[in-house]
Amino acid sequence: MATTQDIVQKLWNLCNVLRDDGITYHQYVTELTYLLFLKMVKETDKEIQIPEGYRWDDLKEKDGVEQLDFYRIMLVRLGSEGSDRVQAIFANATTTLRQPKNLQKLVQSINDIDWYSAREEGLGNLYEGLLEKNANEKKSGAGQYFTPRVLIQTMVNLVQPKAGELIQDPAAGTGGFLLVADKYIKDQTDDLFDLSEAQQNFQRQKAFSGVELVPDTHKLALMNMALHDIEGPIVSGDTLSPTGSRLGKVDVILTNPPFGTKKGGGKPSRDDFTFPTSNKQLAFLQHIYRALKPGGRAAVVLPDNVLFEDNTGQDIREDLMDKCNLHTILRLPTGIFYAHGVKTNVLFFSRGKTDKGNTKKVWVYDLRTNMPSFGKRTPLTREHFKEFEDAFGDDPTGKSKRSDQREDGRFRCFSRKEIKARGDNLDISWLQDESNGNGEALPKPDVLAAEILDQLRIAMEEIEELSEMLGNGNEL
Structure with missing residues (x-):
């Protein structure tokens, strides 16, 4: 049985696949957020939040250029349809993926996760682990x-x-x-x-x-x-x-x-x-x-x-x-x-x-x-x-x-x-x-x-405030 740590590591390793697509760590986690959310609501029987025709299986059954084009449309639709929480998560959502093979790799890898084990240990723990991994990666700045x-x-x-x-x-x-x-x-x-x-x-x-x-x-x-x-x-x-x-x-x-x-x-x-x-x-x-x-x-x-x-x-x-x-x-x-x-x-x-x-x-x-x-x-x-x-x-x-x-x-x-x-x-x-x-x-x-740097910043703030006071005609 896979542990949450194993699954997090597997998901994190996928970011190496996307380096050729010019995607940063933070963009990768945001991209994963969209895909993981779609899969997790399916796993927890909460797909009623998502409009029919724009759910996980609808994305999974497509491939190649058709899948990437559908995914782009899907993100826009979910930003204006579905539950309030769904619309908030997908508000102004766009994908940074440019190569269809990379989206297909992400979808297939997420689909192949041992979701029984993930549910047993808590899907929230899985996502928290992913966020922690991102924060510990200096290059991400997270x-x-x-x-x-x-x-x-x-x-x-x-x-x-x-x-x-x-x-x-x-x-x-x-x-x-x-x-x-x-x-x-x-x-x-x-x-x-x-x-x-x-x-x-x-x-x-x-x-x-x-x-x-x-x-x-x-x-x-x-x-x-x-x-x-x-x-x-x-x-x-x-x-x-x-x-x-x-x-x-x-x-x-x-x-x-x-x-x-x-x-x-x-x-x-x-x-x-x-x-x-x-x-x-x-x-x-x-x-x-x-x-x-x-x-x-x-x-x-x-x-x-x-x-x-x-x-x-x-x-x-x-x-x-x-x-x-x-x-x-x-x-x-x-x-x-x-x-x-x-x-x-x-x-x-x-x-x-x-x-x-x-x-x-x-x-x-x-x-x-x-x-x-x-x-x-x-x-x-x-x-x-x-x-x-x-x-x-x-x-x-x-x-x-x-x-x-x-x-x-x-x-x-x-x-x-x-x-x-x-x-x-x-x-x-x-x-x-x-x-x-x-x-x-x-x-x-x-x-x-x-x-x-901290002392210089404080000094600059005080100079700016002083300048603002003088600009407003205040006397010292």
């Missing part, structure tokens, strides 16, 4: 959309989403956070069988929501959610536009916003932010803590610059610590994302019942200093997070009894007064790198280059 699943699992375990809660990812990517949260809830409810029929319908149709900016990635997310039997709305759009302000209040937010500045260097186009900024992470952070209901919980991946950036950055951190209890910061190791030089953290916070003075102290866990640089040779595993999860405790709002490990330990507590004295700078480190007894060792060249 790692920016794919947060390591072991990190997502830790974040979900600590935030503890519950059945009946509204759960959102405003930068959904391929849907990883929402899917892990869904599995966590299903594990707590005997695969939803402990819930009433109305509660089960809520979990499938309304509990999970998200927004994804990149159209191709949005299609991957829709496919991923469909294969896990989740129908919640995943919107194609920009959370930093009025789309984000219409999302409504939620109980839980789990997310990893995109790195960098707003496309084109401008500020977010939504008008409900107190502190306008072109820094996407700072803008997303505002969305997140403002979108939480009182008592709502969030875990969000953010780069170091969010913790120390002056001016607007400081204003937003102060606002965050007023409106929310920012109880825990996890300093992540380097090398776990596509951009290896980027240093990142996870911020855990809960929205207060009032908007003032909610953060009394912040606990910082340093999982970066004296840790390996992770990558293919040193993979990140669940075991690497065990000590942090133990130190965090069982309370999802950070109220478990904790122990300050002082200067030699990884977990330390800082009062709000101490942080205020630092200018609300949350980029806090205290451990010395053991590779150099005189202090922290010089970062690796790629890390150093990334830090320099």
